Amino acid sequence: MSGLILDTHVHCEECPIRHRAVCASCDTDELEALEQIKNYRTYEPGQSIVWAGDEMSFVGSVVRGVASLSQTLEDGRKQMVGLLLPSDFIGRPGRTTSPYDVVAVSEVVLCCFRRKPFEKIMTTTPHVSQRLLEMTLDELDAAREWMLILGRKTAREKIASLLAIIARRESTIGMMDLKGEITIELPLTREAMADYLGLTLETVSRQISALKREGIIALDGKRRIRVDDFQALLMETGDDMDGGMIA
Amino acid sequence: MSGLILDTHVHCEECPIRHRAVCASCDTDELEALEQIKNYRTYEPGQSIVWAGDEMSFVGSVVRGVASLSQTLEDGRKQMVGLLLPSDFIGRPGRTTSPYDVVAVSEVVLCCFRRKPFEKIMTTTPHVSQRLLEMTLDELDAAREWMLILGRKTAREKIASLLAIIARRESTIGMMDLKGEITIELPLTREAMADYLGLTLETVSRQISALKREGIIALDGKRRIRVDDFQALLMETGDDMDGGMIA
DNA sequence: CGGGGCCTTGAGCATAGTCAACCGCCGTGG
DNA sequence: CCACGGCGGTTGACTATGCTCAAGGCCCCG
Numbered sequence: 001m002s003g004l005i006l007d008t009h010v011h012c013e014e015c016p017i018r019h020r021a022v023c024a025s026c027d028t029d030e031l032e033a034l035e036q037i038k039n040y041r042t043y044e045p046g047q048s049i050v051w052a053g054d055e056m057s058f059v060g061s062v063v064r065g066v067a068s069l070s071q072t073l074e075d076g077r078k079q080m081v082g083l084l085l086p087s088d089f090i091g092r093p094g095r096t097t098s099p100y101d102v103v104a105v106s107e108v109v110l111c112c113f114r115r116k117p118f119e120k121i122m123t124t125t126p127h128v129s130q131r132l133l134e135m136t137l138d139e140l141d142a143a144r145e146w147m148l149i150l151g152r153k154t155a156r157e158k159i160a161s162l163l164a165i166i167a168r169r170e171s172t173i174g175m176m177d178l179k180g181e182i183t184i185e186l187p188l189t190r191e192a193m194a195d196y197l198g199l200t201l202e203t204v205s206r207q208i209s210a211l212k213r214e215g216i217i218a219l220d221g222k223r224r225i226r227v228d229d230f231q232a233l234l235m236e237t238g239d240d241m242d243g244g245m246i247a
Numbered sequence: 248m249s250g251l252i253l254d255t256h257v258h259c260e261e262c263p264i265r266h267r268a269v270c271a272s273c274d275t276d277e278l279e280a281l282e283q284i285k286n287y288r289t290y291e292p293g294q295s296i297v298w299a300g301d302e303m304s305f306v307g308s309v310v311r312g313v314a315s316l317s318q319t320l321e322d323g324r325k326q327m328v329g330l331l332l333p334s335d336f337i338g339r340p341g342r343t344t345s346p347y348d349v350v351a352v353s354e355v356v357l358c359c360f361r362r363k364p365f366e367k368i369m370t371t372t373p374h375v376s377q378r379l380l381e382m383t384l385d386e387l388d389a390a391r392e393w394m395l396i397l398g399r400k401t402a403r404e405k406i407a408s409l410l411a412i413i414a415r416r417e418s419t420i421g422m423m424d425l426k427g428e429i430t431i432e433l434p435l436t437r438e439a440m441a442d443y444l445g446l447t448l449e450t451v452s453r454q455i456s457a458l459k460r461e462g463i464i465a466l467d468g469k470r471r472i473r474v475d476d477f478q479a480l481l482m483e484t485g486d487d488m489d490g491g492m493i494a
Numbered sequence: 495c496g497g498g499g500c501c502t503t504g505a506g507c508a509t510a511g512t513c514a515a516c517c518g519c520c521g522t523g524g
Numbered sequence: 525c526c527a528c529g530g531c532g533g534t535t536g537a538c539t540a541t542g543c544t545c546a547a548g549g550c551c552c553c554g
Contacts, residue, residue: 073400129376132380206535
C-alpha cells in the first residue's frame with residue numbers, strides 16, 4: 001500500500017519531468033532544497049497508492065506510468081475523476097487526507113516529497129506555488145471538458161472523445177501530425193475506460209466494436225488502436241470542429 | 248455584454264466578500280493596490296458576462312448574485328461546468344480568452360480588476376496567488392464531486408445531490424443545523440438545473456415532483472423548497488452517509 | 495385580455511444498463 | 525506438458541431509465 005521505496009536517487013537535473021512538473025520553474029538552489037526531501041517509490045499495476053480517507057504523509061509527482069484518481073459510491077459505482085500522467089501532481093498541500101482513491105494503472109514511479117517540509121518550501125518559494133497554480137488551473141480546465149463529456153455526450157461520442165484526447169496527448173509528446181495515420185497505445189482496460197466515461201464496460205466494448213466495424217478505427221490487439229483518418233474520428237466526438245477546443 | 252460599469256466605489260475594507268475572495272489574505276497595503284485597478288459592474292439575470300472565445304480585459308470576483316460557467320456543443324447541448332457564487336473568481340490570469348460562456352443567473356455584481364495590472368500584482372504579492380491556489384484547489388474538488396454526480400448517479404440522486412449541495416452551502420453561510428427543517432432558495436430555473444446535472448428539464452421536473460409526492464421535500468412556489476428531514480434527503484443522494492463527503 | 499416565461503405531465507421511444515454466455519490468452523500447478 | 529482457472533474482452537437478449545415530442549397550466553406583465 002505504501003509502495004516500494006527505492007534508494008536510487010536520480011538527480012533532479014536529469015529528471016525526465018524536470019521541465020513540466022511542479023518543480024519546472026525552480027532554479028538550482030530551489031531544486032537542491034527539493035532533493036533533500038524527496039524519495040522515489042514504485043507501484044505495480046493495480047496497486048493502490050492512496051485509499052480515500054487515508055492519511056497521506058507525502059505529496060509528489062508521477063515520474064513514469066499512469067495512475068487514476070477515483071471515487072466510489074457505497075454500492076460500488078465508480079467514477080474516475082483524474083488521470084495522472086508523468087509530471088502530474090498527487091496530493092494537496094495543506095490537507096492530510098485524500099478524498100480520492102489513487103491507483104496505479106500501469107507500473108508507476110513517483111517522486112515523493114515529505115509533506116511538512118514541502119509545505120514549508122511552498123511558502124518560501126513562489127516558483128513552486130506559482131507552478132502548482134498553473135498546473136491546478138490546467139487540471140480544472142481538463143475536469144470541465146470532462147464534465148461536458150460526462151453530462152452531455154452519447155456513448156459513441158464519449159469513446160471517440162477519449163481516443164481523441166489520448167491521441168492528442170501522445171502526439172503532443174511526440175510530434176503532432178494530425179493528418180496522417182495515428183496509433184494510440186491505450187493505457188486503460190475497458191473497465192477503466194468505462195469508469196472514466198461514466199459507462200459500463202459492455203457499452204465501451206460495443207462502441208469500440210462499432211467504430212471498428214465502420215472503419216473509423218482499426219484494432220491491433222486489444223490495447224493498440226490505429227486511426228487512419230483523425231478528422232473522421234473528430235467528427236464522432238460531437239465537438240466544435242475548428243479551434244473550439246480548449247487549448 | 249460588457250455590463251453596466253458603476254462609479255460607486257465600495258471600500259475593500261467594507262466589502263461583503265473581503266474575507267473569502269481572492270483578496271482574503273491581503274494586508275492593507277495590498278488591498279490599496281487592488282483598489283487602484285478595480286471597478287464594479289452589474290449584470291441583469293440572463294445577461295451574458297463573457298462569451299466563449301471572447302477576449303477578456305478583466306478578471307474579478309462575484310460580489311453579489313449567481314453566475315454560471317457553461318459549454319455548448321454545436322447542436323445546442325449545453326453543460327454547466329461551474330456555478331459562481333459570491334467570492335468566486337472569474338477568469339484565468341495569463342489567459343486572454345475564456346473557454347466558457349459566463350452568464351448571470353440572477354442579478355450579479357462583479358468586482359473587476361484590469362487584467363494586466365492584476366497579473367503584475369500576482370507576481371509581486373504571494374498572498375494573492377496563494378489564495379487563488381487555495382480557491383482553485385477547492386474548485387477542482389467541487390468539479391470532481393460533480394463528475395461523480397454526472398457520470399454515475401441516477402436522475403433522482405442527481406436532484407437530491409443538487410438540493411443537498413445548495414442546502415449545505417446556505418446553511419454554512421447562515422448557521423448549520425442539518426437536523427431540523429431547512430428551506431432552500433433555488434437560484435436556478437429548471438432548465439439551469441438540467442444543464443447543471445446533465446439532464447433534460449422534463450426529467451428535472453418529474454424528479455422534483457416525485458420527491459414531493461413522496462414527502463421528501465415540499466414546494467413553496469416553484470423556487471422555494473422546504474426539507475423537513477435532511478437525513479432523508481441525504482439518503483436519496485446515493486452518497487456515503489457518514490463523513491465520506493468532501494470537506 | 496392576450497402573450498410569453500416557466501413549469502408540469504403524458505405517451506412512446508431510444509439509448510445504455512443488466513444479466514449471462516462465451517472467447518482467447520496467459521500463467522500456474524498438477 | 526497439458527489442463528485449469530482467472531482475467532480481460534466480446535456479444536446477445538432483454539429491460540429500464542431518461543429523452544423526445546406534445547399538450548396544457550400557472551402567473552406575471554403589458
